[in-house]
Amino acid sequence: MKIWEDLLQDIEKNIPSGAECELKMMHSKSALTRFANSQIHQNVDEESADVFLTLHKDSKTITISTNLTALKNPKDFVSRAIESLNNSPLDKGWAGLPKSSQSFNGLSTIDESTPDERANKVNDFVSQGKKMNAAGYCSSYINNYFVWNTNGLNSSDSSSSAFIDGIFRTESSAGSSHRGGILLSDIEAQQAGSEAAKLATDGENPEDIDPGNYEVILGHEAVSTILVFLGVYGFNAKSKIDGMSPINIDEKQFDDQINLLDTPEDDDSIGFKIDASGSKKRNLEIVKDGVSKTYFHTRRTAKELNTKNTFHELFGWGENFGGIGTNIKLLEGNVPQEEMIKSIKRGIYINEFWYCRVLDPITQVVTGLNRNGSFLIENGKIIKPVGRLRFTQSFMASLAPGNIVSVGDKSRYADSEFGEGMLKVPALHLKEFNFTGGVSG
């Protein structure tokens, strides 16, 4: 991409001698078509080109960032970085730059989706529940990422992704569904709409039930939220360093049926094949047969814990956030959802969680609510829709040995509290889940 080549040439010649330098640029085209009350009400398209420059010299480090327009004069930009570098304290955590052998070139040209194409996907979704009120979004992204450093690394990669996520509402209920993929054409908007419409229809006139410990079936979105919390707060090596992670490597902390991977190398994985440092990502076992196998590391956390980097730096999140897995997959089991329901004497189906917040990081006790499709199951059958419940439950305990009854046989990309496209998961059948409050508090 010419803008990157020009930028690199201009910056490179202004780098002070003896400095280690890392230059990154993210060029993105993002579009999101939003609908509510069954009509498109917000429709946005953005082109951005953000630049990050890191300098390390005399044991000091500075990162400054800008976009191509604000950058104006590359010489001034580097001078500003040097001035800030001089004001900076010693950086004891500096872990160096990746070597040139880590370079990767995956740059490609990807066609943008048009506003009309996104609107048509929205139409496909909305048309599945004609009498109901639809809301949601259809989005598409193209990102091109470039990294260069003074070790000679020169990496680039392209990625695209597209999503549809929506709900249908009736007077008394709502149902949601979600689809994600690499291209907009991959997105099954009608199928997502049909699922959401059925949940909303089946969920009409919900009844309140008493809080307590229930056997539960968690739908894709609910499972995704549990795993993203464990990924961000548990498997993130920064959490371990800060004394706030419940994860202990080589301990059997989860049920035998939990097998968790990070799979950036898989063809169907969304996102870049390189991390923010420009290093090639690798597929990784996170949990094997219930045993925790690794944290997500960045250069700095790997240095601090004296272990190998797993290449999980995220662009733009800052050095102090640690490593995040962006291609987490929970391996499928072999139990269809219908079989899960048949096996339950009394329990609840939860489609989606909402507003989950950590009460205690070390036990990962989290509180949140259910929404968009919850049903009481009795004697192997769905009996009735149920209203709002608040849970206060350790997410670690929810997946602990003995608490997984079965793992669903179908996985898909599922939305979570931390965004789209990060997790591909099946449904889960759990022995116990603790609901601490109902609609009356």
Next chain:
Amino acid sequence: MFEYLDIAIDSAIESGAKYSDARVLISKSRSIAAKNGEIENFNENEKIGIGIRALVGSSWGFYSTYNLSNESLKLAGKKSYEIAKASAIVSGKDMPFADVPVIQDSYTTPHNENPFSVSSSDQINLLIESTEKMKKLGSSRAFGRLDFWDTEKWFASSQGHKIYQNIIESGGGISSLSVGDGETQIRSYPQSFGEYRTGGWEVVKSFEFENHIERLAEESQRLLVAPQCPEGTMDLILEGSQLALQIHESVGHAIELDRILGWEAAYAGTSHLELEKLNKHRYGSDLMNIVADATLPGALATFKYDDEGTPAQRVDIVKEGIWTGVLSGRDSAAVAGVDPGGMVRADGFGRLPMVRMTNVGLLPGDSSLEEIIQATDNGIYMETNRSWSIDDIRLNFQFGCEAGWLVKNGKIIDMVKNPTYTGITPEFWGNMDMLSGEDEWVFWGTPNCGKGQPSQIGHTGHPASPARFKNTRIGVRG
């Protein structure tokens, strides 16, 4: 910059839009994070770009770009029109758009020292010294952070608006984390996630971190050995910053008109409030008087015009416990038949302006924290937020705080850990029976309010003073 805006807006109108507005922003930010006497993160950022909206029929389109070349600006206008046209593929009811006065004006946040003119080494040293001292006093991890924003904004519309604003915001905070056997406890100052206001470096200096370091280190360690917060129904006394978040979650979001109209239904949710109940619905006790005031000097959400060119205002939201007002923009106000409230803002040039809380605050009462404690026979006093969760209609909530104090017979008896409380919005506010006065009224700021898709982070203000809530369910644990 206005000439850039004119090129883009003219292009949108020439393409066929019936209305267009646009903003050029120069946004500077500086963010510093420290841990245990060392800097963990120092980042300076500057971005420039344009965001343009076009209205075609009843459909909106928005396009943004970093590229301010003539060709790109013309393309931006055209694209905003094309996107709006595509919106009509899935159309519905006509969407009116309220008129507001056409204004040409400028405004700069009053401040003493621009935080970007202050040497970053002074700011870095403040954090290094604060966290180093806390660590030496026994904190397992001592954290500190400072953030500064300097945003120059040029707004113009096809109706003739030309408004320049320079908004300066500053703030930060420090925390002491203590790690025990299978648990962590934290104490933060001025509040969790930091305290932020409009203004310069003087905002941070006013916090006087040095006077709170010892207390934070001591309290975070003491919490490890403190008894658990008791479970039961009793009186709850909330310190100001926790009450500010309570206002944010259970009032601020609930009164956003876009939520009430269902525009946020799929993501942020809707509201338990229905427009038919405006001026009738009892939100809380007679002591409850909430205003949304974007004109409060020094509060975090203070400006002169919103991102649609509507003047900043003070709007009554709850008067003596009765719901009286909403947060609105030009489109949502027109749909609901209310006056536009000047409450629409965007997170940078690349995001669509949307309804955002301004300074949604609880007006002070005539009591004091001391009097409230003296008047309480059996209760818990809770300080500083640690977790928050509320349902998607803003009714059922559960909050956790960093520290609690058992209050018996008018006196603080003991510190308790892991304090939580839960409730239902109108019942909870209906139980507010004592409220501190102006002396303890603080302009708390929330710098991390997420809303919208694509995601936007908003800066909101919540003036509040300590208050008591009777018969609250306390001590929920998993």
